[in-house]
Amino acid sequence: MRTLEVKIAYLDENLKIIERNKEFYSTFEKVGFIYTSITDVVFPKHKADLLKFIKSGDSKDIVAFKFKEISGEYKYNIVTKAKEDFRCQNLTVLKLIDISNAFKTFSEAEFYEKKVAHVLSLTSEYLFSYQKSTNNFTMYNYIQNKRVTVYNQDIDAWKSQVITDGFIAESDVKEFEGKIEELKECNEIFWARFVCSLRSNKSVFEHMSLKAVKFIDNGEVYMLGRMLPEIVMNQSEKSAMLLQELKFDALTGVFNKKAISDLAQKRFVTGAKENALLAIVDLDHFKPVNDAYGHLAGDKVLARAGEILRNILGEDGVIGRYGGDEFLIILEDMQEETVFRGIFRTINNDMRLAFEDMFPDIKVTVSIGAARFPKDGSTFDELFKKADFCLYRAKDKGRDRYVFFREDLHSELYKKACEAKTEGIKYDVREVRELKSMSSFLLNLSASTKSAAETVLGHMLKTYNLDSINIYYGEAMERKFCLGQKSDLLSEARYVYSDIFKNALGSQAFIRIDFTTEVISPDFGKILDERGVKSSIQCVIGSPENPLGLITFDRLKESALWAEYEMNCCIMVAAALNLLPESKIKLLFI
Structure with missing residues (x-):
């Protein structure tokens, strides 16, 4: 029977969307994690009434407004609101239910009730x-x-x-x-x-x-x-228990290994419906939990993980426990990359929040590897190997993230892994390549400052999937150097003198921001959000107390987790520039 789809958005006092659930994301947003205002998706003539509804004190009202879906069509949604303390912020929670889908759901429920009534009248x-x-x-x-x-x-x-x-x-x-x-x-x-x-x-x-x-x-x-x-x-x-034992894992409430394997083998065959996805979800640091706190604590983690996956995917996916702390997921209708990115990000976030206070000395998170059918493989075995390869990439990059197979990035390394007949790659030719690039930069920096810097920064812009690299310098902190997109919003960086920036830096000379809405300093996250920055690594030239300049490595289209080697290389470049005399640094701006 159809479930009633509820789209949820969390709004701050300026009606900015701070967070949303996957139903909201897949219905209204096209690319990346663009944190826009709720007014961007409402029918223009309904904007004033929606604002009035949100700002009114009564949270019991139920109203209806038109909202623009990805297709461009405006559809009426039933809207309710509430106040909630979300991540230490007092936010407005907006819930939307498509009216046409609601009627279909109620009709199916009525039919289902009649079927139940008929069965019960027999028994x-x-x-x-x-x-x-x-x-x-x-x-x-x-x-x-x-x-x-x-x-x-x-x-x-x-x-x-x-x-x-x-x-x-x-x-x-x-x-x-x-x-x-x-x-x-x-x-x-x-x-x-x-x-x-x-x-x-x-x-x-x-x-x-x-x-x-x-x-x-x-x-x-x-x-x-x-x-x-x-x-x-x-x-x-007894009959129900027997069926459960044959198909379901008793601890986590999801399909057992045999059931999920059988489903995957039958689903991923030549000629089957396209745009499906196979994902492996693996718990990070699970063994230390068992070793330090015992198997009862481990079972509690597994049971909670299964519950979280069931709640997130609902009827959108099939879940099975494939190994001790490993889950297999089959997702349908994954034609748009932004949809499964939203699902994976929700899994990472919810798992992190669920376990962050459970163990004081162990950080339980999840890593995810995924491959698409038939783009990455036409059989379960092919997809599983590539998803497993991506899982190891996620682990190598620092865990608590997802990686889906990309031919342009992974084909060379995947081929080496297959030739070596290893589950994953224990060494990484890409990291070695980055180390060589950094070595060449450091060797040439003093003799050919501008050429060395442009070479290494151009390499980083391309291989790290950045949109813009900017260097700001002087008392006015004006942009003196730019590679990639030259955004007007990034023409200066005078915020380096603010207490907000200094507090965000803490005791370090750099800041790493994976998602602007999830930084330790929400005020600094707002500054970046207003500048159109979704992810950034920002390194001070000089010192935090006396900044001479700032170099920023920015993603403007969508948020993404930084790999550890990416962050380290950004810091190395800034540290090298810091060692140069001011006259050499100014050569970059000629």
């Missing part, structure tokens, strides 16, 4: 609910496909009535009374068994089983359950 199963706030108990069943309410009253009155009417066997009255009091406590799971004639009005006494689970809706606490003859309940549970 004579009784369903019941208890609402804690009202103390009300309801029991009903289905006769000839119609719902019939058997009881609807205060639970204590119902308990007294069925005992008085003789529907509970005398030997089980005390057990029954105790279990009803237990039901009223609304624990996560409720179970009871006793002899009664609730189904037959005293004509037949039978052993009955009652099972219920806790359910919370808009702050109201309910217990929802079913009542069946004990023999039927036992048989159904």
